[in-house]
Amino acid sequence: MATIHLTLAPLFLLLAAIFLSTVVTAQPAAPAPGPAGPVNITAVLEKGGQFVTFIRLLNTTQIGNQINIQVNSSTEGMTVFAPTDNAFQNLKPGTLNKLSPDDQVKLILYHVSPKFYTLDDLLSVSNPVGTQATGRDGGAVYGLNFTGQGNQVNVSTGVIETRVSNALRDERPLAVYVVDMVLLPEEMFGKHKISLVAPAPKSKSPAVSDDSSEDSSKKAGVPSEKSGSGEMKAGFGFGLGLVLLCLKFIV
Ligand SMILES: *[C@@H]1O[C@H](CO)[C@@H](O)[C@H](O)[C@H]1NC(C)=O
Ligand SMILES: *[C@@H]1O[C@H](CO)[C@@H](O)[C@H](O)[C@H]1NC(C)=O
Numbered sequence: 001m002a003t004i005h006l007t008l009a010p011l012f013l014l015l016a017a018i019f020l021s022t023v024v025t026a027q028p029a030a031p032a033p034g035p036a037g038p039v040n041i042t043a044v045l046e047k048g049g050q051f052v053t054f055i056r057l058l059n060t061t062q063i064g065n066q067i068n069i070q071v072n073s074s075t076e077g078m079t080v081f082a083p084t085d086n087a088f089q090n091l092k093p094g095t096l097n098k099l100s101p102d103d104q105v106k107l108i109l110y111h112v113s114p115k116f117y118t119l120d121d122l123l124s125v126s127n128p129v130g131t132q133a134t135g136r137d138g139g140a141v142y143g144l145n146f147t148g149q150g151n152q153v154n155v156s157t158g159v160i161e162t163r164v165s166n167a168l169r170d171e172r173p174l175a176v177y178v179v180d181m182v183l184l185p186e187e188m189f190g191k192h193k194i195s196l197v198a199p200a201p202k203s204k205s206p207a208v209s210d211d212s213s214e215d216s217s218k219k220a221g222v223p224s225e226k227s228g229s230g231e232m233k234a235g236f237g238f239g240l241g242l243v244l245l246c247l248k249f250i251v
């Protein structure tokens with residue numbers, strides 16, 4: 001009995017040492033959960049992999065930067081509805097290019113709500129929900145209506161209705177949900193407003209929406225050489241002052 005114990009003792013000590021060393025080495029390998037640092041809407045969308053057009057629009061309008069700043073500083077958080085590249089491709093050709101620079105900015109602001117909503121929140125939120133475009137045009141609503149059935153949430157603009165699909169991110173302070181259609185505000189695309197069926201000017205460079213058909217890995221993060229983009233950028237520069245003013249006002 002005693003001899004068995006004596007022969008097993010070194011083995012026990014060895015096992016104990018191995019156990020302790022794994023515990024000790026395991027500790028530094030488990031840092032605080034979640035990467036620190038400010039939230040970056042572009043990085044969230046890049047992980048999604050199908051938002052090349054939306055990323056570029058957020059970039060050219062500077063609205064992406066504004067979201068990052070506001071998300072970092074506001075207590076309300078924000079919610080972004082991100083249309084896929086397919087959604088932009090499914091627009092009537094030239095839809096974006098036909099909008100004035102200021103309307104293009106408003107269209108993007110319409111996809112951003114100055115409050116953090118979980119999908120559950122959206123199921124029970126009171127309609128209409130304000131967006132970053134709300135209050136422009138002399139107090140126009142620019143609201144989104146949400147309806148739910150079961151755990152499925154739909155968003156309606158009065159012009160289009162589509163599902164709010166999966167969340168690219170749903171942690172405070174920023175929620176990002178995928179939508180399969182561009183959210184067209186009634187204030188801009190409703191009856192008696194801009195016609196969606198008017199033919200696109202053929203002489204002009206392709207619409208922004210058409211760019212998403214190109215190799216997205218090549219396009220992402222690479223400045224476009226297309227004259228159309230430069231044209232749009234200049235246009236957005238014009239509207240940017242208004243955007244900054246608007247966001248400042250909302251904050
Ligand atoms: C956000 O992420 C994008 C893409 O990963 C990067 O190019 C950009 O520099 C980041 N912005 C900030 C403020 O970190
Ligand atoms: C986020 O906010 C903190 C404090 O309000 C500030 O110090 C920091 O510079 C901000 N970071 C960014 C990326 O804006």
Ligand SMILES: *[C@@H]1O[C@H](CO)[C@@H](O)[C@H](O)[C@H]1NC(C)=O
Nearest residue numbers: 127128145156157158159186
């Ligand atoms: C949104 O909901 C509000 C309140 O229920 C309603 O008055 C409005 O007409 C709706 N708008 C759209 C575009 O569905």
Ligand SMILES: *[C@@H]1O[C@H](CO)[C@@H](O)[C@H](O)[C@H]1NC(C)=O
Nearest residue numbers: 147148149153154161162163
């Ligand atoms: C949600 O929208 C989709 C797509 O437009 C539609 O097929 C579906 O019936 C809607 N669901 C509800 C509950 O309204």
Ligand SMILES: *[C@@H]1O[C@H](CO)[C@@H](O)[C@H](O)[C@H]1NC(C)=O
Nearest residue numbers: 055056059060220221222223
């Ligand atoms: C954003 O725009 C800048 C120039 O305004 C450009 O250098 C950069 O590559 C663009 N980033 C993305 C992700 O489109």
